[in-house]
Amino acid sequence: MSDTPLVTLTRETDIGVITVNYPPVNALGPGVVEGIIDCLKQGFADPAITAMVLIGAGRSFIAGADIRGFGTGRKRLPLGERIYDILDASTKPVVAAIHGYALGGGLEIALACNYRVAIDSAKVGLPEVLIGILPGGGGTQRLPRLVGPQAAMDMIVTGRHVPAREAGELGIVDEVIPDTAGLRDSAIAYARRIAAVRPLPRVRDREDKLIQAKLDPSIFDAMRKSIARRARNQKAPYHCIAAVEAACTLPFDDGIRRESELFRELENSDEARALRYAFFAEREVAKLPDLPRDVTAKPFSNAAVIGAGTMGGGIAMSFADFGIPVKILDSTKEALDRGMERIRNNYATSVKRGSLAEDEMQHRLARIEPVSGYDDIKDADIVIEAVFEEMDVKKPVFAKLDAVMKPGALLLSNTSALDIDELAAMTHRPGDVAGAHFFSPANVMKLLEVVRGAKTSPETLLSATQMGRKIGKIAGVAGNCDGFLANRSRAPFNTEMVILLEEGCLPEQVDKVMVDFGYPMGPFAVGDLAGLDISAAGRRRRAAANPNYRKLPIADRLVELGRYGQKTGAGWYRYEKGDRAPHPDPEVAAIIKHVSTEMNVPRRGFTDQEILRRLLFSSVNEACKILEEGIAYRASDIDVMWLHGFGFPRYRGGLMFWADGIGVRDVYNQIAAWHQQYGERWAPAALLRQLAESDTPFREAKPGR
Numbered sequence: 001m002s003d004t005p006l007v008t009l010t011r012e013t014d015i016g017v018i019t020v021n022y023p024p025v026n027a028l029g030p031g032v033v034e035g036i037i038d039c040l041k042q043g044f045a046d047p048a049i050t051a052m053v054l055i056g057a058g059r060s061f062i063a064g065a066d067i068r069g070f071g072t073g074r075k076r077l078p079l080g081e082r083i084y085d086i087l088d089a090s091t092k093p094v095v096a097a098i099h100g101y102a103l104g105g106g107l108e109i110a111l112a113c114n115y116r117v118a119i120d121s122a123k124v125g126l127p128e129v130l131i132g133i134l135p136g137g138g139g140t141q142r143l144p145r146l147v148g149p150q151a152a153m154d155m156i157v158t159g160r161h162v163p164a165r166e167a168g169e170l171g172i173v174d175e176v177i178p179d180t181a182g183l184r185d186s187a188i189a190y191a192r193r194i195a196a197v198r199p200l201p202r203v204r205d206r207e208d209k210l211i212q213a214k215l216d217p218s219i220f221d222a223m224r225k226s227i228a229r230r231a232r233n234q235k236a237p238y239h240c241i242a243a244v245e246a247a248c249t250l251p252f253d254d255g256i257r258r259e260s261e262l263f264r265e266l267e268n269s270d271e272a273r274a275l276r277y278a279f280f281a282e283r284e285v286a287k288l289p290d291l292p293r294d295v296t297a298k299p300f301s302n303a304a305v306i307g308a309g310t311m312g313g314g315i316a317m318s319f320a321d322f323g324i325p326v327k328i329l330d331s332t333k334e335a336l337d338r339g340m341e342r343i344r345n346n347y348a349t350s351v352k353r354g355s356l357a358e359d360e361m362q363h364r365l366a367r368i369e370p371v372s373g374y375d376d377i378k379d380a381d382i383v384i385e386a387v388f389e390e391m392d393v394k395k396p397v398f399a400k401l402d403a404v405m406k407p408g409a410l411l412l413s414n415t416s417a418l419d420i421d422e423l424a425a426m427t428h429r430p431g432d433v434a435g436a437h438f439f440s441p442a443n444v445m446k447l448l449e450v451v452r453g454a455k456t457s458p459e460t461l462l463s464a465t466q467m468g469r470k471i472g473k474i475a476g477v478a479g480n481c482d483g484f485l486a487n488r489s490r491a492p493f494n495t496e497m498v499i500l501l502e503e504g505c506l507p508e509q510v511d512k513v514m515v516d517f518g519y520p521m522g523p524f525a526v527g528d529l530a531g532l533d534i535s536a537a538g539r540r541r542r543a544a545a546n547p548n549y550r551k552l553p554i555a556d557r558l559v560e561l562g563r564y565g566q567k568t569g570a571g572w573y574r575y576e577k578g579d580r581a582p583h584p585d586p587e588v589a590a591i592i593k594h595v596s597t598e599m600n601v602p603r604r605g606f607t608d609q610e611i612l613r614r615l616l617f618s619s620v621n622e623a624c625k626i627l628e629e630g631i632a633y634r635a636s637d638i639d640v641m642w643l644h645g646f647g648f649p650r651y652r653g654g655l656m657f658w659a660d661g662i663g664v665r666d667v668y669n670q671i672a673a674w675h676q677q678y679g680e681r682w683a684p685a686a687l688l689r690q691l692a693e694s695d696t697p698f699r700e701a702k703p704g705r
């Protein structure tokens with residue numbers, strides 16, 4: 001623990017400056033709140049001080065309560081003695097000076113200050129709902145008094161970060177200061193200007209904006225209706241609405257009490273625990289435990305993509321979206337033109353939706369340069385191969401890259417499952433080769449799976465993960481095997497879902513179970529979206545490599561009939577022209593029943609729980625094999641990939657976190673029973689048996705090797 005004080009009070013002539021210094025983001029960790037309260041009291045008592053500024057050291061104002069403290073039973077200050085109450089009782093004006101982030105409790109402290117100033121690049125927000133709770137420091141009572149209940153609900157129920165300029169327009173911030181002006185000096189000057197203003201403005205005293213709810217009380221139910229799909233199975237979003245409603249129906253102090261009640265109902269909920277876990281898992285995934293300490297990432301200022309198909313175009317957009325110039329290469333002008341057309345259409349769709357400004361679209365398009373020869377990309381810092389998913393097509397590309405790319409360039413492949421070592425062997429620089437598996441659509445999905453080959457250098461591994469972070473991705477590391485981490489852990493799920501059909505289920509029944517569990521789409525509907533011909537190619541490859549590979553006759557039959565999914569108007573479901581809604585198809589049901597008869601499998605009924613556990617436990621078992629083989633660093637990395645690669649419901653934490661909620665022994669016993677009933681494909685992983693015997697949660701499993 002450093003001996004630097006967490007909070008200090010200094011005096012600039014007549015202005016007291018309270019500085020919070022708790023790196024990295026000035027979370028309200030142990031001692032920080034107490035330190036701020038002490039400094040406030042000193043400032044109130046000092047006759048030489050006429051006003052005060054509250055500011056953060058380092059890169060941010062205050063990023064909120066220390067999330068690590070939740071669920072630990074840490075004592076909270078009672079109502080009436082909290083920092084917000086001290087500020088409400090202030091005898092001198094306090095100005096919150098915001099840079100970086102003012103989030104959660106940090107913004108709530110600022111809202112309890114008399115004034116708020118922020119530099120242009122700052123962002124404010126009440127993101128508590130994203131970790132399954134609600135603003136518990138008066139934010140649900142003060143924010144509506146500043147911006148009105150509707151705007152307050154929009155911010156609190158989404159948890160979004162609001163840029164300083166918008167916060168100024170909304171009335172959250174009193175003054176927005178240009179980034180170039182010094183925040184501290186500007187805030188001190190501001191404090192001096194308002195030092196004598198009386199009465200001291202207090203957000204709690206403001207009632208004018210609440211009139212909106214009196215004029216239209218239906219806004220709360222309308223909000224509840226608008227979030228119904230997104231907030232399925234969750235409590236926090238609805239509690240946020242209830243708290244804002246209390247701000248409009250109760251006197252301030254009663255509203256604060258109501259907010260505290262609602263907060264306590266959430267703090268230790270399954271949803272809050274799962275979302276807190278996901279928050280930290282997404283940060284843990286960036287930590288590569290086996291890298292030498294002195295390794296540094298190679299900086300990069302440009303990139304190149306080989307292949308202008310759907311994936312290549314999406315990858316190129318991912319760089320352009322983050323200001324990085326990128327060249328895109330394909331073998332023919334027609335392919336390049338098609339690729340650029342697809343990129344333009346993707347951006348145009350965003351502009352039409354209002355999520356992208358027209359001028360920003362032009363900036364991004366200008367960063368993407370179609371080129372026709374390898375010579376045009378030879379100076380790129382990073383090149384990502386995204387050609388057709390066949391080794392015979394990829395290998396010559398790597399041989400070519402080896403011949404033309406400048407020394408030290410990262411040579412990455414977007415392959416989703418093929419052997420990285422085979423590609424590396426096509427070069428004289430295998431240390432520079434790694435996998436960079438983007439998920440489709442690459443410009444939308446945040447997950448990037450970085451695959452380390454046997455000879456991938458630590459510098460390449462770190463550089464590839466840092467590259468991911470720089471283009472807004474969550475980059476997780478996987479070892480080199482068929483399907484790496486994400487697709488390999490998902491493969492048994494894909495097999496089991498079709499076997500369930502052989503035994504008595506129908507696609508719509510399985511999909512309903514998974515949607516009710518929290519997936520945005522059922523796995524059969526997802527299969528129709530991705531294309532049944534693509535998954536069939538994967539099955540063929542695996543069957544060729546493994547004579548014991550379990551064939552899936554129902555899936556094969558659909559592909560033989562040309563039922564590839566949405567792209568052919570029929571797959572597991574039937575689709576009406578121009579409509580992507582899946583419709584159960586009696587023809588598919590007939591095929592399924594016919595195959596069951598052919599296979600002599602008696603059809604039977606299934607409970608929802610058996611369907612859910614047959615799919616997810618098959619992947620939990622595979623995840624244990626992935627861990628024991630050292631393909632994944634930790635179980636939470638697998639969870640991050642399931643959250644961001646497969647749409648696993650975030651409020652359940654992730655595949656392994658969810659399995660821990662059932663208990664490692666119960667999971668093992670069920671898998672062992674299915675091993676008896678169904679044979680080898682359900683053989684429990686050795687690690688699973690060890691965890692069950694020692695009753696060790698999946699989250700604490702130590703990777704093998």
Ligand code: T1G
Nearest residue numbers: 025027063064065066067068103104105127135136137283
């Ligand atoms: N508590 C504890 N640790 C935190 C933290 C927090 N609030 N915020 C960040 N960290 C750690 C993080 O785990 C990482 O640690 C390091 O800081 C850098 O974070 C009373 C009850 C601020 C936008 O939800 O959104 O206030 O990995 O990698 O990308 O009503 O951090 O280095 O060991 O994310 O620049 C509400 C959560 C809390 C904000 C910065 N506040 N934080 O992003 O850095 S609840 C939040 C963030 C609350 C009140 C309620 C982001 C960021 P390590 P990072 P970044």
